Amino acid sequence: MYKYNQIDQNIVNERVAQYQDQLNRFLKKELTDEEFRPLRLQNGLYIQRHAPMLRVAIPYGLLSSVQLRTLADIADDFDRGYGHFSTRQNIQYNWPKLEDTPKILKKLADVEMHAIQTSGNCIRNITTDPFAGVSPDEVIDTRYIAEILRQWSTFHPEFALLPRKFKISISGSKSDRALIKTHDIGLELIEKNQDLYANIYVGGGLGRTPMIGVLMKELLPIKHLLSYCESIIRIYNLYGRRDNMYKARIKILVKSLGINDFKRQVEADWDNGNASPNMLDDNEIKRVKVFFTSPDYEILESQELENLYSDNKSFVNWLKRNTRPHKQLGYRSVTISLKGKYQSAPGDILSNQMRAVADLADQFSYGEIRSTHEQNLVLADVKETKIYELYESLITNNLAEANIGLVTDIICCPGGDFCSLANAKSIPIAKNIENLFDDYDYIYDLGSISLNISGCMNACGHHHVGNIGILGVDKDGSEWYQITLGGQQGNEASLGKVIGPSFSEEQVPGVVKKILDTYLSLRNDDSELFIDCFTRIGIDPFKQIIYQEEA
Amino acid sequence: MSNQLILNKKIVNNDWVFLLPVIEQKEVKKQAGKVVMFKVTGENFPEDDDLNKIKLPDVSKILLPLKLYLLRKDEIEKKYSEVGLWLYSHEDFQWLSNLNLDLNKFSVIGIYIEKFADGRIYSLGNLIRRKLKFKNDLRALGDILKDQLFFLDRSGFSSFLIKEGRSAEEAIKGLSDFSHSYQATLDEIPSWRKNLNG
Numbered sequence: 152m153y154k155y156n157q158i159d160q161n162i163v164n165e166r167v168a169q170y171q172d173q174l175n176r177f178l179k180k181e182l183t184d185e186e187f188r189p190l191r192l193q194n195g196l197y198i199q200r201h202a203p204m205l206r207v208a209i210p211y212g213l214l215s216s217v218q219l220r221t222l223a224d225i226a227d228d229f230d231r232g233y234g235h236f237s238t239r240q241n242i243q244y245n246w247p248k249l250e251d252t253p254k255i256l257k258k259l260a261d262v263e264m265h266a267i268q269t270s271g272n273c274i275r276n277i278t279t280d281p282f283a284g285v286s287p288d289e290v291i292d293t294r295y296i297a298e299i300l301r302q303w304s305t306f307h308p309e310f311a312l313l314p315r316k317f318k319i320s321i322s323g324s325k326s327d328r329a330l331i332k333t334h335d336i337g338l339e340l341i342e343k344n345q346d347l348y349a350n351i352y353v354g355g356g357l358g359r360t361p362m363i364g365v366l367m368k369e370l371l372p373i374k375h376l377l378s379y380c381e382s383i384i385r386i387y388n389l390y391g392r393r394d395n396m397y398k399a400r401i402k403i404l405v406k407s408l409g410i411n412d413f414k415r416q417v418e419a420d421w422d423n424g425n426a427s428p429n430m431l432d433d434n435e436i437k438r439v440k441v442f443f444t445s446p447d448y449e450i451l452e453s454q455e456l457e458n459l460y461s462d463n464k465s466f467v468n469w470l471k472r473n474t475r476p477h478k479q480l481g482y483r484s485v486t487i488s489l490k491g492k493y494q495s496a497p498g499d500i501l502s503n504q505m506r507a508v509a510d511l512a513d514q515f516s517y518g519e520i521r522s523t524h525e526q527n528l529v530l531a532d533v534k535e536t537k538i539y540e541l542y543e544s545l546i547t548n549n550l551a552e553a554n555i556g557l558v559t560d561i562i563c564c565p566g567g568d569f570c571s572l573a574n575a576k577s578i579p580i581a582k583n584i585e586n587l588f589d590d591y592d593y594i595y596d597l598g599s600i601s602l603n604i605s606g607c608m609n610a611c612g613h614h615h616v617g618n619i620g621i622l623g624v625d626k627d628g629s630e631w632y633q634i635t636l637g638g639q640q641g642n643e644a645s646l647g648k649v650i651g652p653s654f655s656e657e658q659v660p661g662v663v664k665k666i667l668d669t670y671l672s673l674r675n676d677d678s679e680l681f682i683d684c685f686t687r688i689g690i691d692p693f694k695q696i697i698y699q700e701e702a
Numbered sequence: 703m704s705n706q707l708i709l710n711k712k713i714v715n716n717d718w719v720f721l722l723p724v725i726e727q728k729e730v731k732k733q734a735g736k737v738v739m740f741k742v743t744g745e746n747f748p749e750d751d752d753l754n755k756i757k758l759p760d761v762s763k764i765l766l767p768l769k770l771y772l773l774r775k776d777e778i779e780k781k782y783s784e785v786g787l788w789l790y791s792h793e794d795f796q797w798l799s800n801l802n803l804d805l806n807k808f809s810v811i812g813i814y815i816e817k818f819a820d821g822r823i824y825s826l827g828n829l830i831r832r833k834l835k836f837k838n839d840l841r842a843l844g845d846i847l848k849d850q851l852f853f854l855d856r857s858g859f860s861s862f863l864i865k866e867g868r869s870a871e872e873a874i875k876g877l878s879d880f881s882h883s884y885q886a887t888l889d890e891i892p893s894w895r896k897n898l899n900g
């Protein structure tokens with residue numbers, strides 16, 4: 152993975168000093184609340200219900216074991232012994248003290264980490280495919296482009312105070328695992344005659360007005376990537392709405408101008424990129440790319456693990472759900488579930504579990520860990536011959552929940568328990584739904600299905616793109632839940648449809664159960680996934696069963 | 703009005719008078735779906751009427767709103783030995799560039815922001831330097847604090863009128879918050895071409 156040089160290290164060190172100074176001025180009342188707000192936000196610091204919340208950047212979800220141990224230490228020394236992985240592949244702490252935050256940042260800087268631009272109206276953490284570099288369907292390894300974009304977007308002087316937050320995601324595989332069509336800018340990398348190009352999608356996003364991004368530029372030569380993104384964001388910076396935060400994302404600008412006019416303005420500014428000082432050259436690409444070359448894989452034979460362990464049903468289930476094929480023969484990628492009965496909330500992890508994962512990464516996967524937007528962790532390069540040993544260690548650490556992609560692999564935002572923007576709680580909803588299923592056979596029978604929960608319109612839990620989406624809404628001061636069906640991420644990204652009037656907290660688990668039972672009774676056979684069945688039969692059968700019985 | 707000016711990385715004596723029209727608040731009607739320049743606070747900015755009514759102060763060097771200058775050019779050029787112009791951050795760059803004004807005739811061009819969080823100033827600065835090739839002093843006006851200076855400097859600004867009540871001695875340190883930057887702006891080169899990378 153990328154290693155800091157002196158410039159990188161100076162930048163994060165100087166950031167700690169700058170932030171310490173800003174905090175001091177705030178505490179001495181030399182900065183007002185209003186002035187300190189954008190400054191602390193750009194540093195990942197929110198003021199939440201109980202305490203400040205600090206969000207630490209994990210650039211494109213890549214972590215070393217050393218870094219993960221530091222995150223564990225921070226959880227112990229400055230928080231309550233756990234951390235929460237967010238849907239932006241970052242980690243957040245819910246209980247730090249304001250005065251401690253500079254110390255935390257110092258600790259992070261010591262292991263080449265920071266909290267820069269993890270919130271606020273600026274370019275946020277660049278995200279990508281958690282299986283970049285190891286997936287068999289990969290065309291381009293996106294990690295070095297992600298690192299180049301991380302550097303370019305860090306303290307970009309023109310884009311420090313945008314109308315609203317700005318998210319960029321990159322995909323380089325046949326199937327998109329980076330949600331590029333629901334980002335402000337989504338980049339699809341492709342190779343043609345050995346040259347690298349990007350297709351650029353713009354104006355996607357979830358939140359209050361969910362939209363699927365539109366393809367704005369095809370086959371942009373990679374050397375122009377930075378200048379083209381700059382022109383997009385410049386036009387947005389100048390013309391995006393600043394009077395109403397709910398209409399301030401780039402998608403609203405793109406929609407009101409129309410994609411053609413927006414593109415015309417961007418390209419007039421861009422002027423073919425030839426005058427840009429940020430034109431990428433082969434040297435720079437090479438310089439960053441070398442950090443992401445494949446490790447020295449051993450030449451191995453592939454293992455018939457399912458047959459070898461056919462008498463161990465739990466292992467086989469875990470193997471099927473939590474591991475996936477690797478581009479290198481004899482290796483697999485393993486996903487460690489942070490969902491289920493052992494985690495207090497989806498995405499939460501205890502400090503001792505972090506240390507355990509760090510040790511396992513050292514032992515089995517070249518000392519690297521990835522975080523996913525589904526709020527799980529990945530060990531990307533595990534030898535098949537070692538998979539069983541790894542599995543047993545995971546069991547000891549309560550990290551072997553075999554539910555990746557299943558209904559209990561819930562994506563869930565912190566919601567009303569922590570977040571001051573929430574309309575309703577989301578973690579207890581996730582927990583109550585989880586508690587519906589003590590029967591693993593039922594869950595496996597349901598097969599792949601996504602269930603996403605957000606505590607408000609901001610959609611941090613990506614509820615629109617869940618096959619089942621649950622959204623907290625406020626009705627006369629009490630907490631209600633709106634349910635959508637049929638959302639999905641990936642190449643066929645689509646937004647869920649609202650099933651009807653919302654439900655109370657008590658009703659939600661029952662309604663979810665009915666939705667699942669309806670699917671089971673109406674699917675053609677067990678090869679028809681929930682989303683395919685929904686696409687075939689539509690929302691009405693679900694509606695009928697739920698509301699007829701509710702009435 | 704503040705008089706603490708930082709110019710070319712030094713605190714200097716400011717002999718420019720910055721004219722900021724004060725106007726009555728009017729109800730602003732927004733049309734749904736129409737793209738207009740959005741202001742941060744929804745406050746009014748002066749119409750031609752207001753600008754025509756302004757009494758021009760008797761000073762020698764003055765910074766005037768661009769629209770006021772366009773309306774009363776002859777009178778202004780006769781009256782002052784030196785004139786600088788400034789724009790509101792919501793004024794359109796396209797409009798400015800279509801005016802075909804020779805900006806380099808003016809020794810100062812300013813951009814004014816009402817609110818700290820108004821980041822349009824950065825892009826405007828960059829465009830005025832890069833596309834309009836403005837060579838003289840580019841000045842940041844309004845809600846300008848220590849924390850913007852590093853970015854403003856890199857967006858082409860050469861002087862900063864620090865907000866009333868804040869220390870310019872403190873603010874000037876903001877210019878050296880960071881010793882390196884990754885990306886290039888204007889005439890700089892990006893870090894990766896500086897040959898400092900290991």
Ligand code: SF4
Nearest residue numbers: 564570573606607611
């Ligand atoms: S979706 Fe709403 S409630 Fe949930 S974390 Fe985001 S802002 Fe908070």
